[in-house]
Amino acid sequence: LTDLPGELLELILCCDVLGAADIGRVSCTCRRLREACQPRGKVWRERFRLRWPSLLKYYSHTDGVSWLEEYKARHNAGLEAQRIVASFSKRFFSEHVPCDGFSDIETLGCPSHFFEDELMCILNMEGR
DSSP states (O other): OTTSOHHHHHHHHTOTTSOHHHHHHHHTTOHHHHHHTOTTSHHHHHHHHHHOGGGGGGSOTTSOOOHHHHHHHHHHHHHHHHHHHHHHHHHSOSSOOOTTTTHHHHTOOSOHHHHHHHHHHHHTSTTO
16 A cells, blocks of 8 residues: 555545544554545545535635544534433423523534534434
């Protein structure tokens, strides 16, 4: 792999069969592959695009975005949103919803469009 030209290596690493964990493992093997998987590069941007295509509209092509950090933030926001939604039935089973019932959503510390996107994913899941 390390002897391949950079463009070909990027194409392989952007393949939709590979997941984020695969890219993370590949980048840990050597300096050449770590550089190919740089956080602001095409590989992590493609991972982000493949996983959450509707979120790309929030980014400009001229922005110096760390796609690895954005991927991590969106992934963590998704996990937190799932946890919050799972707790709804326990907290709001009664007819009275407390005034501060949604305070945990307001203090997530991530962009609101990450949380909205995860809610849409939950709503569109099969069997829901």
